[in-house]
Amino acid sequence: MKETQLKKHSLDIKEENIEKIQSLFPEVFKEGKIDFDLLKQLLGEYVEDETERYNFTWNGKGQALRLSQTPSAGTLRPCKEESKDWDTTESLYIEGDNLEVLKLLQKSYYGKVKMIYIDPPYNTGGDFVYPDDFTDSIKNYKAITGQIDAKGKNISSNSETSGRYHTDWLNMMYPRLRLARNLLTDDGVIFISIDDNEVDNLTKICLELFGEDNVEIAIWNKEAEGSSGTLKQISTFRRIHEYIIFAYKNRKNTQFYKINEALKGRENELQTANLAVNRSSEKTDHPNYFTITNPLGDKFTRQWKWSESEIDELIKQDLIYWGSDGRKQPRLIIPTDERRTTFLLSILNYGGTTVGRKDFETLMGNEVEFSYPKPIILLKKIINSVTGNNDTILDFFSGSASTAQAILELNVEKTSNRKYIMVQLPEETDGNSGAFKSGYKNICEIGKERIRRAGESIKAELQKKYTAYQQRQQTLFDDDAPINPDDLDTGFKVLKLDTTNIREWQ
Numbered sequence: 196m197k198e199t200q201l202k203k204h205s206l207d208i209k210e211e212n213i214e215k216i217q218s219l220f221p222e223v224f225k226e227g228k229i230d231f232d233l234l235k236q237l238l239g240e241y242v243e244d245e246t247e248r249y250n251f252t253w254n255g256k257g258q259a260l261r262l263s264q265t266p267s268a269g270t271l272r273p274c275k276e277e278s279k280d281w282d283t284t285e286s287l288y289i290e291g292d293n294l295e296v297l298k299l300l301q302k303s304y305y306g307k308v309k310m311i312y313i314d315p316p317y318n319t320g321g322d323f324v325y326p327d328d329f330t331d332s333i334k335n336y337k338a339i340t341g342q343i344d345a346k347g348k349n350i351s352s353n354s355e356t357s358g359r360y361h362t363d364w365l366n367m368m369y370p371r372l373r374l375a376r377n378l379l380t381d382d383g384v385i386f387i388s389i390d391d392n393e394v395d396n397l398t399k400i401c402l403e404l405f406g407e408d409n410v411e412i413a414i415w416n417k418e419a420e421g422s423s424g425t426l427k428q429i430s431t432f433r434r435i436h437e438y439i440i441f442a443y444k445n446r447k448n449t450q451f452y453k454i455n456e457a458l459k460g461r462e463n464e465l466q467t468a469n470l471a472v473n474r475s476s477e478k479t480d481h482p483n484y485f486t487i488t489n490p491l492g493d494k495f496t497r498q499w500k501w502s503e504s505e506i507d508e509l510i511k512q513d514l515i516y517w518g519s520d521g522r523k524q525p526r527l528i529i530p531t532d533e534r535r536t537t538f539l540l541s542i543l544n545y546g547g548t549t550v551g552r553k554d555f556e557t558l559m560g561n562e563v564e565f566s567y568p569k570p571i572i573l574l575k576k577i578i579n580s581v582t583g584n585n586d587t588i589l590d591f592f593s594g595s596a597s598t599a600q601a602i603l604e605l606n607v608e609k610t611s612n613r614k615y616i617m618v619q620l621p622e623e624t625d626g627n628s629g630a631f632k633s634g635y636k637n638i639c640e641i642g643k644e645r646i647r648r649a650g651e652s653i654k655a656e657l658q659k660k661y662t663a664y665q666q667r668q669q670t671l672f673d674d675d676a677p678i679n680p681d682d683l684d685t686g687f688k689v690l691k692l693d694t695t696n697i698r699e700w701q
Contacts, residue, residue: 218445221406222373225249236260251399255366263370267298271690279647280686286599287616288646290639291692293591296618297374299692300589304616308378309586311385312577312598314569318364318393365396371591372404372442378589382448386577387440388415388569394438401442409443415573419544439543439577451580467516467526470506471497487525489517495524546570555595558648562629563641565595574601575608584611593617596642600649603685607653610678617642617687643689650685657683 216234217224223234230250236257271289275281278288289296375385389397394412401410418435443449471477477498478484484498487506499506509515514528550570559565574597578588590598602615621637624630635641660677 217406221409222403224406237264239264251403253362253365255362256369259366259369260373262294263373265298267295268695269295269299269692270695271296271299272693274689274691277643277689278687279650280684281688284684284686284688285612285614286684286687287690288593288596288599288639288643288687289616289618289690289692290621291618292620293618294371294374295692297371297378297591300616301374301377304378304587304589306378306380307587308589308616309380309383309582310578311375311379311383311589311591312387312574313375313385313590313592314388314594315368315592316364317390318361319390361393361396364393365400368397369400369404372400375589375591376404376442376444379444381445382450383444384449384581385442387442388437389440390437391434394440397440401440405442405444409446411441413439413441413541413543415439415543415545417548419547449581466529468529469500470515470525470527471495471499489521489525491517491521493522497524543573543576545573545576551597554597554600555645558600558645558652559595559641563633563635564629565641568595568597571597571601571604574598575605578602578613579605579609582613584609585613587614587616589616589618591616591618593619593642594638596645599642599646599687603646603649603653606683607657607678612684614684615687617646643687646685646687654680654683654685 213229216229220234220237223230223237237260269291271291273281278284372385379385387397387401398410398412415437416435417437472483479498481498483500483502484496485503486494486496487499488494501509506515509527516526516528517523518526547570548567550572551568552565554571555565555568578598578601582588588598588602593599596617596619599615599617602613605611606613619639619642621639623637624635624641630641635644657678657680661680664677
């Protein structure tokens with residue numbers, strides 16, 4: 196019987212209203228107080244304010260906010276000839292400026308996307324940053340797809356010499372993240388890859404838009420599987436890591452998949468790590484020097500890498516391995532399959548930039564180059580940690596469509612039906628590049644072809660297993676049947692951003 200806690204006072208209407216405001220507009224809460232001027236702006240009343248206070252601002256922020264609230268003047272036109280399995284597939288590939296696409300998705304997908312993953316431009320000076328036009332976004336989009344602005348000036352990169360290096364990037368990211376948050380389910384989460392150039396600014400944006408309790412940061416070791424090649428020397432340190440920011444719609448509602456399988460008999464599948472520090476560096480007066488008692492009563496007194504409260508939590512989560520006989524010195528379990536914990540380790544050692552490049556080249560060949568695609572294993576680990584059978588995943592900086600491939604592979608491995616929405620600006624490929632010479636005129640053509648090849652490769656491999664299973668069934672009764680390849684959705688509907696044919700009417 197569930198115990199009911201009775202409050203000693205009647206309903207606090209003021210407190211309830213504040214909670215409602217916070218759920219709708221988390222960005223107006225600053226250090227526990229409501230920024231009423233910002234709330235006015237979000238409700239359409241724009242104000243000038245010179246009052247000194249803690250605030251994260253930049254030139255154009257007000258316009259960027261306004262831009263996110265301006266209705267789109269575009270539409271998404273179906274393109275059946277470039278689609279795959281149009282009549283049966285539930286996944287989408289959308290070509291267009293992701294700002295306008297995010298606006299158009301609000302009606303059909305508001306509160307329905309379980310997870311968003313994006314790998315946006317890192318603002319390194321050579322990558323593409325969308326120069327939003329605050330007056331006519333569709334006109335701006337059409338200029339971008341030609342890679343020149345209205346004056347014929349090249350706009351393919353965000354140079355530090357522009358004088359608005361960080362400002363331009365912030366004005367690009369801010370409205371997109373505001374719109375993305377609306378699409379998340381109540382237990383949804385957005386994962387954002389970023390490096391040192393903008394991690395501080397991106398974190399501050401997320402803290403503002405999602406709330407101070409709804410943002411966490413993990414580190415991705417991008418050389419986890421070996422060297423990624425020559426790295427730009429930007430300081431005395433060699434950068435071998437990037438960051439992944441976790442921004443939750445509501446952290447209290449988000450659940451990561453827990454370990455739910457017995458460990459007995461599966462020791463050979465475990466990956467473990469030392470829980471104690473090296474004997475040579477051990478200090479008996481250290482706060483982390485204490486005794487751990489295993490379930491059989493054996494005691495181990497050492498200096499540990501984590502505090503007593505943190506190790507207690509690891510024990511509760513079944514993340515401590517006591518050895519095959521249950522009596523060895525405790526070690527940390529690193530989950531490698533569906534046996535998940537309620538959290539991911541703060542350092543993600545899944546794949547690396549070299550692995551990501553090999554994933555791409557395995558399908559597309561060496562003649563088609565693509566800069567730094569994320570490894571499939573990293574994306575699968577992230578996606579599998581928070582999504583389930585029929586969830587929808589969005590990537591609005593799709594690039595080479597690594598996220599789509601990861602979802603297709605997961606659907607086979609987990610017998611699931613996850614759907615994806617890929618959004619990508621059709622940036623033109625360089626005329627001298629191998630991609631252009633191979634017939635890919637823009638990035639979208641590369642992404643769509645990668646999804647097609649990934650789907651065909653997965654189905655071909657699955658067909659072999661399914662055929663072998665059918666042959667065995669002639670003499671054996673085997674209930675462990677693989678997925679029928681015909682039941683696997685490897686298609687996608689192509690939609691393209693365009694101006695609407697509906698004229699304004701007074």
